[in-house]
Amino acid sequence: MSSTVKFVQGNEACVEGALYAGLEFFAGYPITPSTEIAEHLAARLPRQGGKFIQMEDEIASMCAIIGASLTGCKVMTATSGPGFSLKQEALGYAVMAEIPCVVVSVMRGGPSTGLPTHVSQGDVNQARWGTHGDHAIICMTASNNQDVFATTVEAFNLAETYRTPVILLFDEVVGHMREKLEMPEPGAVPLVGRLRTSVKDGVNYHPYLPREDGRLPMSDFGGVHRYNVTGLFHDMWGFPTDNPTVVRELLRHLVDKIDNNAAQICKYKEFHLEDAECVLISYGSSARSALHLVEERRALGDKLGLLELQTLWPFPEAVVREKCSRAKHVVVVEMNMGQVMAQVKLAVDKPGRVYLVNRYDGVFITPNDIMNILRLIQGKGV
């Protein structure tokens, strides 16, 4: 058997990835430009015994997937900018209670209801800091359908591995662009399942007993272990506590389990970086414009390269520093006012050499837009 080839939108590629990863429960609320994800799942999930529910709002959708995850299901919700804002409270809950779940935001222009049908990459910081309090988060993105599929599968794997919400940020162009998707055969991509406790019935199960290897085995609601889950700081029984030592250790655990594994979590792609004097850094659909330009200029002898980020959080600092260490210029290409650029500046040795090429007017950034600014940066004039 060979893999199936489909011609789909990015939003559908996300649906295919989620189903491939074993999605069993989806709750959502309609919002442009993410709605096709809900529409396709409403049709697909019941066919394979999964559950779809359109909740009364974004908040409820996020809460419902957390509830379903606790029964042992792989779960997802999908939204866009303002809807993502509404989910933040429960997203923080999932971080605190260590609930595996996947949250998609197909980005649109903001703030507020902003530009519903236009492209933006404005949710980068919301993904990181939308919920309150110190915490770690995993956030991934993609620039084409094949990667949307792979990244979605990976998001489920990471959610289960680290017992955490994983955020997928796609932009409107990626979500709506139609292109080829080659579906791998079932089994071809490794999947991470729920790690369930081996503690037997009648023996005390501690839902939050820290373990050396970083994975906390779970027990499904409805099973033999009855325990408490709360968004309050909690002890190893899941019972609320304000004991300073327990509080400090829990927060450290929540942050360390992600930060200490950044090297395994962070994914990226590189194009012509070996001898690049000018390194472009981009992600999502703007990385395609950047790549187009890199290929075009390479043919003319320009030493341009591209680092395409696929993981935005934890921010791949080490990778960025290393890949930019020999560059004369580092140019971040994104469709916001410099959310990733700020991180790049923190990561590199010479922040003064970091420039921003961006648009934030709802219009897709083209290779020409990038070229025009690049000439200025490289001191070639327009």
Added chain:
Amino acid sequence: MSIKKYIRSRFFPHIWCPGCGHGTVLNGLLRALDGLGINKNSVVMVSGIGCSSRISGYVDFHTLHTLHGRALAFATGVKLSRPELKLIVPMGDGDALAIGGNHFIHAARRNIDITAIVMNNRVYGMTGGQYSPLSGEGTLSTTAPLGNIDQMFDVAALAQAAGASFVARTTSYHVKELSKVLMKAISHKGFSVVEVLSQCPTYFGRKNKQGDAVSMMEGYKSGTTPIGSKAKQENPDLIERGIFVERQSPEYCEEYAKIMDKAQKKKAKA
């Protein structure tokens, strides 16, 4: 009969004030579950935030202490993914009907098989005595020092209008009735709402000069009457107790199971 087996004594003492009605409601609830002989592993209790919501930590079921107002949304996820489980959601009046009002009416509209217990003490206790949507006009609270001008509404009537297929009201004074009503609510297939008038002597009682817990409970005795009683005709101010609605109507998870069936038959044909 011992209800101790349902308690996580490790987590006692509880946080409730002396004389709080919530302990009585918990007692009534555990008696109801015991009376029904329900297996502990099949009960999931989901609560929001507030004094009443702490119930979930103290009982030996699968328990989920969630976010203010959101308990029913979490519970909907648990129930739809595992319809064989019994979902019980204890909530305060502010939790259920202010911040959680939207989730409340939509859970009722879906008629999903969850038992919602609204412990109505007419005040936000945990944050120190602010007025709730059910405090009522003229009451005093820390955020209505000159008298509350917010109108209240009737939870039971709201639940019925939104589609709940079982709606009842009782009080923390009527303990036997409380257990009986809860038994019926828990056995009912569909969204069931039980409003329980439950005293908060610490904040509502003191501020509104209603005396101690005992006199507040006496107020429940003298201020309520069974549904349709003669006393109500003579004194319309009396609050009615009992079961307002108990009807069969399509339950959400069962209806979704039919959708799955349909989808799979369609797939088999194709």
